[in-house]
Structures are given as C-alpha cells and as structure tokens.
Amino acid sequence: MDCQGQTIEVTEGQSCRDVLSQAASGKTLKKSVACTCGNRLVDLSAPVPRDCSRLEPVLADSEQGLEVLRHSAAHIMAEAVKTLFPRAKVTIGPAIDNGFYYDFDFERSFTPHDLEAIEKQMAESIAADKPFQRKIMSRDEARKFFSQQNETYKLELLDELDEDEVSLYTHNGFTDLCRGPHVPSTGFIQAFKLTSVAGAYWRGDENRPMLQRIYGTAFADRKALKSYLAHLEEAKKRDHRRLGPQLDLFSFSDEVGPGMPIFHPNGALVRTILEDFETKEHLRRGYQLVRGPQLLRRDLWEKSGHYQNYGHNMYFSEIDEQVYGLKPMNCVAHMLIYKSALRSYRDLPIRYFELGTVHRHEKSGVLHGLLRVRQFTQDDAHIICRPEQLQDEITGIITFVQDVMNIFGFAFELELSTRPEKSIGSDQDWDRATTALHQALDSMGLPYAINAGDGAFYGPKIDVKLKDALDRTWQCATIQCDFTLPHRFDLSYIGSDGEKHRPVMVHRTILGAIERFMGVLIEHYAGALPTWLSPVQAILVTVTEAQNDFARQCASELHQAGIRVQTDLRNEKLGFKVREAQLAKIPYILVIGDREVQDRGVNVRFRNKEQAGTKSLSEAIEMINEDCQEPFKRGGMRYSFSN
Structure with missing residues (x-):
C-alpha cells in the first residue's frame, strides 16, 4: 500500500499506527490523531482495512484532526460530568466549528463553579492518558448495556439506527455510543477550555425536554487556544446584545414576547438613516417603490406554495370566517401588483422594491438578539424580466451588493445553493434558473462555493456571506432565481410577436433583514458606527x-448644517463628560471653554481619544461632512440625510 509516498507491505490485522510508523517521521507520528484510508477516517489503533490502498496521517492541527480532537474532548467532558454528577443523563456531543458541545439532562442548572469543576476533572482524565478503545456490539447488546446505565436518550438513538451492529468507545471507565474515530488516548487533548452553558431542546424540538448544553473548545496547541480565547473576549466586547442597550439603541421585553425588538430613539434613527439611504439608492438604480399588506388570504399562500412548504414558520388568523396568513415574505403582493395591468416586453424589466416587515415563527431556542428575530424588515425587491434579460439583472444586483458593501468595509464570499428536497417546480425550470446564476457569476469572474440542496423551495439562490472585523461570516444579501411562481400566478407579458410569454422573477435583498444587518454592523464596528450612520454625530x-x-x-x-448634535451643559467635570461621550461612541466631541468662546471656535476631540485641536465652527462642520462622505467616494456616491 502507499503511505506517505512509500510502498509498505501490510500484514493481516496490522494497525494503522504500525504502518504509519514505517513511513512517517517521529514528529509526524506524534502529531497524528487519526488516519485516512481513501475517503474514510479511522482510528490509528484500527486494523488497516483490506481494501485500503492509500494510508495518510491526520495531523492534530488539520481541519479533520481538529474535528477528531474536539469530538474526543466532548467525550472526556461527558465522562467528567458523569463522574461529578452521576444522575446526569448524556445525549449527544459533536464537534462543531471552533469547538464542541455535549447536551445533558440534569435536575438543576449547571453553574460557572460547576464548569470549573468539570474542567478540573477533565484535566485529571487527560493526565491519566487513558486509551480510547472501540468495541463493536449488536444493537440488542448495546440496548441492554445502556438500559442498565439508565441512559434513555442513547436508547432512543439506538432505536433510530438501521445497523445491526454499532460501535461504542470507552475511556477511563466511561462508555459512549459513537461512530468515531477518536484520538488514541485522553493525553492527546492538551489545549481545551469550557466556554459556556445554554439551554437546548432535545433534537431541537421545543415539545421535547429542555437540556443543558455545555460548550467548549480544543486546539492542537496552547498558542492556538490562547489566540482563540482572545478572539472570544473581543467578540464579547462587541456583542450587539450588550452594546445595543448600552448605546440606547434597542431592547427586548418579556412583556412583549421573544424575538420582537423595540427600537429606542437612537436605534430608530439608525434604522431610518439606513432605510433612507437604501430607498434613494434603489430609486437611482431604476426600482419602483411598492407596499403590500401584512395579511393575505390563505388561498394565496396555498397558490404560492408557502402554505405547504413554509406554513410551519407562518402565523395564521381567522377573520370573517376566512383564514389569513401574516406574510413571511413580500413576493406574493408584488406579483399581484404586476398582474394589475397588461404588460409589454417593452415594460420589462420591472423592479419592485419594498422595505417590507415580515413575521416568521422561529423557535425560541434559536432567537438571538437582532440576529434572529420573529419580526423584521427586509430590503426586499422582485425583478420581473424576460428570460434573455436575466443574466444582466443578476449581474446588476451583484454590482449593487459590491457597491453597498464597499461603503461599510465588508469583504464577502458568494455561495450558490441548489434545489432542496422539499421544493416546487419542474426540473427544467430549476435547471434554467441554476444555469442563469452560474453564468452570471462566471461572467463576472467571481469565485463561489456550491451549497448543494440549500436553495429556496421555489428556486436556487446566491447567498452573500459578509466577513466582519473579526473575520466572522454573516449571511445577509441573497439573490433567488424563480421560474416557478410566475407560472403559478400566471404572470405574462406581450412579446414583440404579439403573443403572451412567461417572465422570470428574481427575488433579492441587499442588506437582508434590517435588524440583522444592524446587529452585524454594531459588532463589526464595536458600536462605533461610522459618522454618517451615528445617531449623534457630535456633542x-x-x-x-x-x-x-x-x-x-x-x-x-x-443643526442647521444638517449635523445630528447634542449638548452636555451639566455642572460636571470636563473629564467625566468627555469620558461619557466616548463611552456613548459619539464620533466628534467638541469642547468649549473660555478660550473657545473668545476665538469663536471649538476644541475637536474624537471618541478614540485623539484630538484635532481648536477649529472654527465652520471648519468643524466641514470635517464632519467630509467624514460622512468618505465611505461613499469609493463607489462614486454621495451621502445626504435630512435630520
């Protein structure tokens, strides 16, 4: 067999580690946590599979290696929890991006003190360097084993498996149902940290028991762990759920209900500035403003396919013995506007834009500040065009996205999502729509990834993933190509031949949900919004x-110059007032003492503690206006907002 570029003779039953030791250096072997046999990931202690022609080590700091490392750390955490809290029941504990978690059913909430104790117990298990041992059992044997342990969640998992045999892993006296692989022994986990505990429904079903999810992370070395923990600390400082109330932007109320943000004057002003900017940009690019109702009859949602494919995320109400659905999307009303008149090929493309408020029944467990809410406003547009216009419209949208993200300083990645299992429309229409998206991206020379099976139920889509100041990814803008709904709603136009033809529709957003985008902006800028967007520009x-x-x-x-300004005339020390203005993230702090009164000017300071010295008021106004215009110059645009 081939191993590390060498041909190795393998004997029956020989372990992967033994084979690797003949070809890999001692340093490589020491860093290996598993190995690959073709596309299979297997334990180092496993016998080399008979059909394996190529064996390669999996290093701890590789993507696959970190997954093995973190999944093994989750098992060690479960062992520690069972040691300290024997009545806790274990459920599942996978590796996730940047870490791992394990869900437990326990009679009381885990505390920060408990996490410290669990970490200490994990360290003891790691120091003992006990091997991970794999055992194959029949499903009936495994059921008997976990029944004796009173691990009811494992029994449920076993009932869902089709296999007659299952694998179990044991280390330091703790046994778990698992496919593996795992690190050779507990001692391989040298850099780990438990980070938080949260609630999570069993199987994500709010009708099932609420469990406790302990999160942690693990890395190949302490330096990488230290860097990641510093990153987490910076993320906590930027958390919009903390900064939002601190800057008096928004709040949530138990009296109102979860997922319903309340915008305070500062937050409402930021929203208005964003929406004003977006409205002007859409008008400049040939969009028409429209507005649809919040409630539409269920018949329309059935016709569109939303009722059958998205009904579980909708809210319904009965009025005059008719069932109405609160809109989760804006497209249905936009199609009705299109159908209200006879359309010619000369009229197309038609671009309808609406800052449309929608409602979606998100599960309470996934709600997260402004980033995941039940009521939100989308910068939603629907472009209805002739098929031959489709590629130009898609490239126009991507250019729009590029221009806007330039203003905010966001880099972004593109992802093309294809047909999901639950969908409507013919194969031919899906192929045409997917091809159009491919061609538009290729024509612009833009790189993109394929996300198979994650399209909307009515069409494929391009998702725009923003990268913020901490290199985190956020999905905001989306472009969805749809041949199906125009057919369902019998949309048509009169072609140059005098006959009726079917148009195609593009669903798209630029910022996405305004609420979510605001949350992303707050974290991207650590609350220090750019001057043009700050609710208070100067104090x-x-x-x-x-x-x-x-x-x-x-x-x-x-104020007359169009600058959003406040005054702090309190009888307090200057240092105190300046510090409060800096904490409020106000871009310009204009200090006035006797000398400034005499010179008819202001002493200009900034929220980052830098100073520009004494300026005339007109000079200060010019500085602020230039600062507002700076982000827009890259796209050849200008900013204006009437306060």
Whole structure:
C-alpha cells in the first residue's frame, strides 16, 4: 500500500499506527490523531482495512484532526460530568466549528463553579492518558448495556439506527455510543477550555425536554487556544446584545414576547438613516417603490406554495370566517401588483422594491438578539424580466451588493445553493434558473462555493456571506432565481410577436433583514458606527456654565448644517463628560471653554481619544461632512440625510 509516498507491505490485522510508523517521521507520528484510508477516517489503533490502498496521517492541527480532537474532548467532558454528577443523563456531543458541545439532562442548572469543576476533572482524565478503545456490539447488546446505565436518550438513538451492529468507545471507565474515530488516548487533548452553558431542546424540538448544553473548545496547541480565547473576549466586547442597550439603541421585553425588538430613539434613527439611504439608492438604480399588506388570504399562500412548504414558520388568523396568513415574505403582493395591468416586453424589466416587515415563527431556542428575530424588515425587491434579460439583472444586483458593501468595509464570499428536497417546480425550470446564476457569476469572474440542496423551495439562490472585523461570516444579501411562481400566478407579458410569454422573477435583498444587518454592523464596528450612520454625530461639551450660551448657538448652527448634535451643559467635570461621550461612541466631541468662546471656535476631540485641536465652527462642520462622505467616494456616491 502507499503511505506517505512509500510502498509498505501490510500484514493481516496490522494497525494503522504500525504502518504509519514505517513511513512517517517521529514528529509526524506524534502529531497524528487519526488516519485516512481513501475517503474514510479511522482510528490509528484500527486494523488497516483490506481494501485500503492509500494510508495518510491526520495531523492534530488539520481541519479533520481538529474535528477528531474536539469530538474526543466532548467525550472526556461527558465522562467528567458523569463522574461529578452521576444522575446526569448524556445525549449527544459533536464537534462543531471552533469547538464542541455535549447536551445533558440534569435536575438543576449547571453553574460557572460547576464548569470549573468539570474542567478540573477533565484535566485529571487527560493526565491519566487513558486509551480510547472501540468495541463493536449488536444493537440488542448495546440496548441492554445502556438500559442498565439508565441512559434513555442513547436508547432512543439506538432505536433510530438501521445497523445491526454499532460501535461504542470507552475511556477511563466511561462508555459512549459513537461512530468515531477518536484520538488514541485522553493525553492527546492538551489545549481545551469550557466556554459556556445554554439551554437546548432535545433534537431541537421545543415539545421535547429542555437540556443543558455545555460548550467548549480544543486546539492542537496552547498558542492556538490562547489566540482563540482572545478572539472570544473581543467578540464579547462587541456583542450587539450588550452594546445595543448600552448605546440606547434597542431592547427586548418579556412583556412583549421573544424575538420582537423595540427600537429606542437612537436605534430608530439608525434604522431610518439606513432605510433612507437604501430607498434613494434603489430609486437611482431604476426600482419602483411598492407596499403590500401584512395579511393575505390563505388561498394565496396555498397558490404560492408557502402554505405547504413554509406554513410551519407562518402565523395564521381567522377573520370573517376566512383564514389569513401574516406574510413571511413580500413576493406574493408584488406579483399581484404586476398582474394589475397588461404588460409589454417593452415594460420589462420591472423592479419592485419594498422595505417590507415580515413575521416568521422561529423557535425560541434559536432567537438571538437582532440576529434572529420573529419580526423584521427586509430590503426586499422582485425583478420581473424576460428570460434573455436575466443574466444582466443578476449581474446588476451583484454590482449593487459590491457597491453597498464597499461603503461599510465588508469583504464577502458568494455561495450558490441548489434545489432542496422539499421544493416546487419542474426540473427544467430549476435547471434554467441554476444555469442563469452560474453564468452570471462566471461572467463576472467571481469565485463561489456550491451549497448543494440549500436553495429556496421555489428556486436556487446566491447567498452573500459578509466577513466582519473579526473575520466572522454573516449571511445577509441573497439573490433567488424563480421560474416557478410566475407560472403559478400566471404572470405574462406581450412579446414583440404579439403573443403572451412567461417572465422570470428574481427575488433579492441587499442588506437582508434590517435588524440583522444592524446587529452585524454594531459588532463589526464595536458600536462605533461610522459618522454618517451615528445617531449623534457630535456633542458640545462645556467646561463651565459660563460657556453654555455659546454652546447653544453652536448647536443651532450645527443643526442647521444638517449635523445630528447634542449638548452636555451639566455642572460636571470636563473629564467625566468627555469620558461619557466616548463611552456613548459619539464620533466628534467638541469642547468649549473660555478660550473657545473668545476665538469663536471649538476644541475637536474624537471618541478614540485623539484630538484635532481648536477649529472654527465652520471648519468643524466641514470635517464632519467630509467624514460622512468618505465611505461613499469609493463607489462614486454621495451621502445626504435630512435630520
């Protein structure tokens, strides 16, 4: 067999580790946590499969190696929990991006003190360096074993398996149902940390028991772990759920209900500025403003396929013995607007834009600040065009996305999602729609990944994944190509031949949900929104009450110049007032003392503690306006917002 570029003779039953030791260096072998036989990932202790022609080591710091490492750490955590809390029941514990978790059914909530104790117990297990041992059992034997352990969740998992035989892994006296593979022994886990505990429904079903999910992370070495934990700390500082209330942008209320954000004056102003910018940009690019109703009859949702394919995410109400659905999407009303008149090929493309508020029944367990809510507003548009116009419209949308993301400083990646299992429409229509998206991306020379089976139920889509200041990925903009709904709603246009033809529809957003995009922006900028978007752009701070009258005059002039301004005329120390303005993330802090009154100017300071010195008020106004325009210059645009 081939191993590390060498031909190795393999004897019956010889372990993968033995074979690797003949070809790999001692350093490589020491870093190996598993191996690959073709496409299979197997334990180092496993016998080399008979049909294996190529054997390669899996290093701890590789993508596959980290997955093995983290899954093994989850098992060690489960062992520690069972040791400390014998009545806890274990469920599942997979590796995830950047870490792992394990769900437990326990009579009380785990505390931070419990996490410390679990970490300590894990360290003891790791120090013992006990091997992970794999055993094959019949399903009946495994049921008997876990029944004796009173692990009811494992019994449920076994009932769902089709295999007659299952594999179990044991280390340090703890046994778990698992496909594997695992690291050779517990001592391979040297850099780990438990990070948090949260609630999670069993199997994600809110009608099933609420479990406790302990999250952790593990890396190949302590340096990588330290770097990741520092990254987590920075993410906590930027968490929009903390910064939102701190900056008085929004709040949530138990009286209102989960997933329903309440926007305070500052937050509502940021939203309005974003929406004003978007409206002007859409009008500039040939879109028409429309607005549809919140409630539509169920018949329409059945006709569109939403009722059958998306009904579980919708809210319904009965009015005058008619069932109505609260809209989760805006497309149905837009198609009705199109159908309200006879259309010619000369009218196309028609681009309808709506800042449409929608409602979706998200499970309470997945709600997350502004990033996952039940009521939100989309910058939703639907382009209805002739098939031969489709590629140009898609490239136009991608260009729109590029221009807008440039303003915010976001890099992004593209992902093309294809037909899901649950979908409507013919194979031919799906092929045409998918081909159109491929061709548009290829014509622009843009790289993209394929996300098989994750399209919308009515058509394939391009998702735009933003990368923020911490290199995290967020899905916001989307472009969906749809031949199916125009057919269902009998949309048509009169062609140059005088005959009726079927148009194609593109569903698209640029920012996506305004709420979600605001959450992403807050974390991207760590709350320090760019000057053009800040609810308060400048604050006038007086040294003593003697300067208050001049400060009021300056505030009036700034306001007249279109700058959003506040005054702090309190009888407090200057340092205290400046510090509060910096914590409020106000871009410009304009200090006025006796000298500034005499010079008819302001001392310009910034939220990052830098200073520009004394400027005339007109110079300060020019600085602020230039700062507002700077992000727009890259796209040849200008910013204006009337306050």
